Amino acid sequence: MRKTWLLGLGFFSISLTWALYNAFVPLFLDHYLTSAALIGFMMTIDNYFAMFLQPWIGHRSDKTRTRFGRRMPYLLIGMPLGAVFAALIPLHTGFVTLVLFMMLMNLSMSLFRAPTVALMPDITPEKNRTRANGIINFMGGIGSVLAFGVGSKLYGIGSYVPFLFAGITMLVCMLVLKAVIKEPVLLESPEASAKSAPTVRIKDQLDKTTLFILGAIFFWFVAYQGVEALFTLYGTKHAGMSDSEASFSLTFFSLAFLLFALPSGWLGARFGKKKIIMIGVGGLFLVFGSVVFVESVLLLRVLLIIGGIFWACININSYPWVISTGKEESIGTRTGIYYLVSSLAAITSPPLLGWVIDAFGYPALFVSASAGLLLAFLCLLGAGAGERVGGHDPLDQASVTAGK
Known part of the structure; x- marks a missing residue:
């Protein structure tokens, strides 16, 4: 490590x-x-x-x-x-x-x-x-x-x-x-190894399990990015906070995520990535849904701490899950697809949830974020676990030599 x-x-x-x-x-x-x-x-x-x-x-x-x-x-x-x-x-x-x-x-x-x-x-x-x-x-x-x-x-x-x-x-x-x-250094020349490298096509990576996973990723990032972008407005215009109180409140979410990053990775390795992600999505759905009924700043910050822990369960395990459902030679391709979907959510979410707020008021922020997490949960139900249980050590291959 x-x-x-x-x-x-x-x-x-x-x-x-x-x-x-x-x-x-x-x-x-x-x-x-x-x-x-x-x-x-x-x-x-x-x-x-x-x-x-x-x-x-x-x-x-x-x-x-x-x-x-x-x-x-x-x-x-x-x-x-x-x-x-x-x-x-x-x-x-x-x-x-x-x-x-x-x-x-x-x-x-x-x-x-x-x-x-x-x-x-x-x-x-x-x-x-x-x-x-x-x-x-x-x-x-x-x-x-x-x-x-x-x-x-x-x-x-x-x-x-x-x-x-x-x-x-x-x-x-x-x-x-x-x-x-x-990185592992191929014994053959770069020209020869390039010719012998397996062909990786993007469309071959979009199997049923991967598509459901990507759908879940899109919806939970829509929920998260919208809350992150619009929370200070929610805090000042609806919860009665000052600018500094609203921005400071998000720190509780971020610090909880940071402190639970290592434990959530251990949990994913111990119990399975999909299972821990589903716990995270379900838990964050309940947290965001509860925020609508909370008026106390203290209680809101407690909920944000709990939400940060559930977000760590989701975010830490999602990328390794995307990788584990494909072949080793497609790691870079699947990484790019992962960032394509998360970036699309980042572009879509703030204006979409902003429009919802304009139409229905600030409480609709967490209602719509909860709806996004519910859709993510439904996508997870459609996705098989699809994880490689073992996996070789990329540095222990007969065909490569690696500097130590």
Whole structure:
């Protein structure tokens, strides 16, 4: 598991960078745009890149054969570019250069997100993947917490400082990953191995079980993303909170998720991914449904803590489940499909649930989120478990040699 913790540095740097981006880029955009809706749209650029680029990049990485491995070339290209363009964002000279640097950073980050995620199952035996996913999500959570805790202090020094910090952190993490994570190196030449690599077609990955799983992923992300995006409005306009109380309340959900990331991975490995996910979906359905009847801020925060635990049961086990229902050579492709569906939900959910709020009032936020979780639960009932129980250690193959 030592390599898993070190691989978590990749997620740490990604989460750190995105948290700083989401916190401070809207402030830059506010100098040029008066519409909050337009600013919100500009902040969803990464989801559009994720929808169209990450499935293709993940699919390409399955077929990539180089002396550096399948995934590492994408990290060696994307991470330095992402670091440079992130550092350039606060140095923009106008709206055009700001948007240009934002686009280039989003493009660069899309180059290595799916390959970085796919590295985990590449170097981890099937039986350990849920625990490994818990570890890397835990590392990513630390990156987000550090961004909010330290980022505001650095921003006070200068608007460019947190972005420079993120860029340097990303480069350091890349160097550590390059030095420590050794992908299996094929004994044959890259040209010959590319010809002998099994053909992976996206349409072959969309069997009945996978489609039901992807449907569940879409619906539970619609529920989660909508609540995350609109909760502060719910808190201030319906629950009577101040701006700071509403935003602080979400911290309880995030911290509960972070603290339960490792246990939920262990539970998924011990009792089965589908079973733990169904418990998480059912539990979060009850939590969101209960919020509608809660008026106490204290009780609301208690429910958010419980909700964060159930969300960890869902989120930590979902990606390993998607991977476990396919073949080893399709890991990158299935990773890209996973991010396609979650990104589609991220784009769809805020405006959809915002429209529901406009039509029926703020209590409808958690009613509609509960409906999304109910639909996710129904999709889970239609999905077979489809998990590989065992699984080989990717580093213990007669046909490969790997650096230790």
